[in-house]
Amino acid sequence: MDKIEEKPKFAFLGNSHMAFWALDIYFPQWECLNYGAPGEGLAYVESFAADTSDCQVVVQFGTNDIYQLNDENIDEYVAVSYYTSPSPRD
Numbered sequence: 001m002d003k004i005e006e007k008p009k010f011a012f013l014g015n016s017h018m019a020f021w022a023l024d025i026y027f028p029q030w031e032c033l034n035y036g037a038p039g040e041g042l043a044y045v046e047s048f049a050a051d052t053s054d055c056q057v058v059v060q061f062g063t064n065d066i067y068q069l070n071d072e073n074i075d076e077y078v079a080v081s082y083y084t085s086p087s088p089r090d
Contacts, residue, residue: 006031007029007030007031008029008030008031008056009030009031009032009033009054009055009056010023010027010030010031010032010033010055010056010057010058011032011033011035011050011052011055011056011057011058012032012033012034012035012036012057012058012060013035013036013045013048013052013057013058013059013060013061014035014036014037014040014045014058014059014060014061015036015037015038015039015040015041015044015060015061015063016036016037016038016039017036017060017063018034018035018036018058018060019034019036019037019038020036020038021034021036033052033055035048035050040061041061041063042061042077044061045059045061
């Protein structure tokens, strides 16, 4: 009996750009979970609580936050949203 090969699993998290992306058409070779939420921004990403430990995760945010940025809050926004993945050498 042939072994059924599992598809790589990806979780997509973000705003409407993610929510309305036809993931199954663009990535038929992957199992895609769509956690896109129209109108959401960084607060949604920060509060996201679904278990995605068995997935690669793609995060897109910011477009719904941009109109709220100004000289007084841009530095804090950049500091909160900046993330560097650990190096494979670490």
